[in-house]
């Protein structure tokens with residue numbers, strides 16, 4: 001059974017169509033990035049999953065249950081952008097208070113370790129920096145050991161070091177077969193920390209696949225090498241190649257799949273390939289192309 005299913009879901013806020021007939025399914029154990037520009041509908045989708053908003057149309061199911069039931073059963077943990085913390089409590093007291101609300105919570109020490117809060121356990125929540133408060137929100141999201149973790153722009157306000165530690169904690173949490181869905185506009189985070197990227201733009205799925213597949217889908221990659229005096233005939237028929245340019249003995253192949261083109265070059269031709277350079281479209285270029293198109 002899928003962990004998360006959106007079935008033709010739309011959400012209107014008055015005249016604004018924030019989510020537009022969205023259908024997608026996420027298998028258990030996946031770490032999925034919901035990537036999109038400002039206003040794409042990421043937070044709305046997460047709030048729909050949590051049952052904080054009701055869809056205008058369509059249905060959402062979480063391990064076969066309604067969002068309300070899934071929340072009640074402790075299936076979902078969420079780290080939202082502005083969750084309030086109780087300022088008088090220490091980090092340890094706050095995390096322990098929340099974990100005790102659940103039937104089978106994680107151990108307190110494990111949560112503090114995963115969220116990199118062990119050294120801050122005695123600090124009052126009201127005295128934390130923005131990035132430290134984010135780590136407490138992460139801890140609270142994991143406290144009940146939910147099978148699905150939803151993270152809305154989790155690294156906003158974190159410095160570089162905190163980000164690294166945060167992602168390490170997220171991967172440790174996900175490693176036990178748990179499902180993680182995180183919203184971000186940071187392309188490099190989607191690229192590095194998910195095994196599936198769903199690009200949404202204007203409330204619709206604009207692309208869906210691994211970061212590598214999405215990059216391949218927009219083309220813009222090249223394979224370049226020194227050809228010298230050898231003939232360029234036949235290079236245009238190599239796998240993935242859409243155009244061939246030759247200039248001053250250097251050939252540039254424009255391709256949608258550098259791996260397949262290079263394999264074809266070595267296996268399917270007898271050319272003496274020297275000074276090989278590959279360049280790929282990065283996720284940023286792919287993202288801009290996709291969100292502009294849709």
Ligand SMILES: Nc1ncnc2c1ncn2[C@@H]1O[C@H](COP(=O)(O)OP(=O)(O)OP(=O)(O)O)[C@@H](O)[C@H]1O
Pocket residue numbers: 013016017018036037038039040041042043044045185
């Ligand atoms: N409560 C609301 N009332 C009216 N419009 C809203 C409301 N919440 C969101 N919207 C609109 O719905 C659209 C989707 O917003 P949403 O917050 O889901 O996008 P997002 O992808 O999370 O954006 P961001 O990356 O900026 O956080 C936007 O056009 C936004 O202005």
